[in-house]
Amino acid sequence: MQGREALPDEGDGADGGRPDGQSRHVPVMLDRCLDMLAPALTEPGAVVVDCTLGLGGHSEALLTRFPEVRLVALDRDKEALRLSGERLAPYAERASLVHAVYDELPEVLDRLDIDRVQGVLFDLGVSSMQLDEADRGFAYAQDAPLDMRMDQTTGMSAAEVLNTYPPGELVRILRAYGEEKQAKRIVSAVVRERDKEPFTNSARLVELIRDALPQAAKRTGGNPAKRTFQALRIEVNGELSVLERAIPAAVKALAVGGRIAVLSYHSLEDRLVKQVFAAGAATTAPPGLPVVPERYQPRLKLLTRGAELPTEEEVAENRRAAPARLRGAQRIREDSAE
Numbered sequence: 001m002q003g004r005e006a007l008p009d010e011g012d013g014a015d016g017g018r019p020d021g022q023s024r025h026v027p028v029m030l031d032r033c034l035d036m037l038a039p040a041l042t043e044p045g046a047v048v049v050d051c052t053l054g055l056g057g058h059s060e061a062l063l064t065r066f067p068e069v070r071l072v073a074l075d076r077d078k079e080a081l082r083l084s085g086e087r088l089a090p091y092a093e094r095a096s097l098v099h100a101v102y103d104e105l106p107e108v109l110d111r112l113d114i115d116r117v118q119g120v121l122f123d124l125g126v127s128s129m130q131l132d133e134a135d136r137g138f139a140y141a142q143d144a145p146l147d148m149r150m151d152q153t154t155g156m157s158a159a160e161v162l163n164t165y166p167p168g169e170l171v172r173i174l175r176a177y178g179e180e181k182q183a184k185r186i187v188s189a190v191v192r193e194r195d196k197e198p199f200t201n202s203a204r205l206v207e208l209i210r211d212a213l214p215q216a217a218k219r220t221g222g223n224p225a226k227r228t229f230q231a232l233r234i235e236v237n238g239e240l241s242v243l244e245r246a247i248p249a250a251v252k253a254l255a256v257g258g259r260i261a262v263l264s265y266h267s268l269e270d271r272l273v274k275q276v277f278a279a280g281a282a283t284t285a286p287p288g289l290p291v292v293p294e295r296y297q298p299r300l301k302l303l304t305r306g307a308e309l310p311t312e313e314e315v316a317e318n319r320r321a322a323p324a325r326l327r328g329a330q331r332i333r334e335d336s337a338e
């Protein structure tokens with residue numbers, strides 16, 4: 001599902017495990033994420049936001065390691081909220097679980113009467129629960145209805161996108177969100193087949209993609225359907241447009257000294273995070289000033305040199321960790337207008 005240069009066959013790095021919520025699979029780069037956020041979470045009353053709750057693995061670790069911290073956790077998936085609520089029940093007095101998309105963070109904090117937070121964590125992409133539930137349609141390795149909505153109560157399904165979007169728009173989506181070089185071939189086949197019968201299930205789409213691609217394209221890069229499935233998932237959930245709003249909003253919500261950690265799983269996400277962090281860590285002064293006034297000084301300090309990668313040991317234990325990229329930043333001053 002991931003769309004950086006080398007995509008895994010399935011999955012991201014959220015909690016691996018069964019959709020019943022009983023698994024305690026360790027989330028991707030867990031210790032590194034906790035260590036990165038730790039300096040900002042040691043004071044009593046510190047607030048940390050888990051913007052991608054999933055099955056609650058990161059949240060549980062945060063609440064366990066930092067016994068004084070207050071957690072605010074967001075997820076657009078109501079089933080994830082239910083299951084993680086069971087998991088986090090022992091910490092209910094310190095945890096607020098909210099049904100929301102992560103670009104709604106400012107509104108969530110406002111409703112909770114929280115002005116600034118000390119930590120923010122994003123673990124982007126589709127969760128293992130969503131991958132492992134056959135009826136969600138995220139995983140191309142098993143036949144399922146082509147849904148792919150993280151919040152199944154709203155929005156268009158992947159089947160509706162495939163069956164109704166103009167061909168040119170489908171080509172754009174596959175190229176932009178899946179980095180699929182064979183987008184035109186795939187879309188031509190989709191349009192031809194949807195005129196005969198609308199798409200409803202994933203197996204038919206996977207078979208169509210296999211048949212549409214030249215042999216050379218099928219010999220490298222794992223399952224040939226993964227880029228198309230990733231592109232559809234991003235379109236259905238508006239992931240990149242949401243992320244474009246969410247990362248700046250999260251940075252703005254940080255108190256001075258607060259820290260943000262972002263785990264991404266493909267190049268499109270990672271590039272966006274990199275750009276926001278780099279802009280915050282750069283001076284905005286006009287060139288040539290002998291002394292840079294404070295209002296032009298950077299407001300972020302980068303906590304990673306480039307993007308940090310999971311260890312070989314972690315990838316060996318959890319193949320869904322393979323494409324993970326971790327970036328972090330610390331808020332070092334207020335904006336002049338804030």
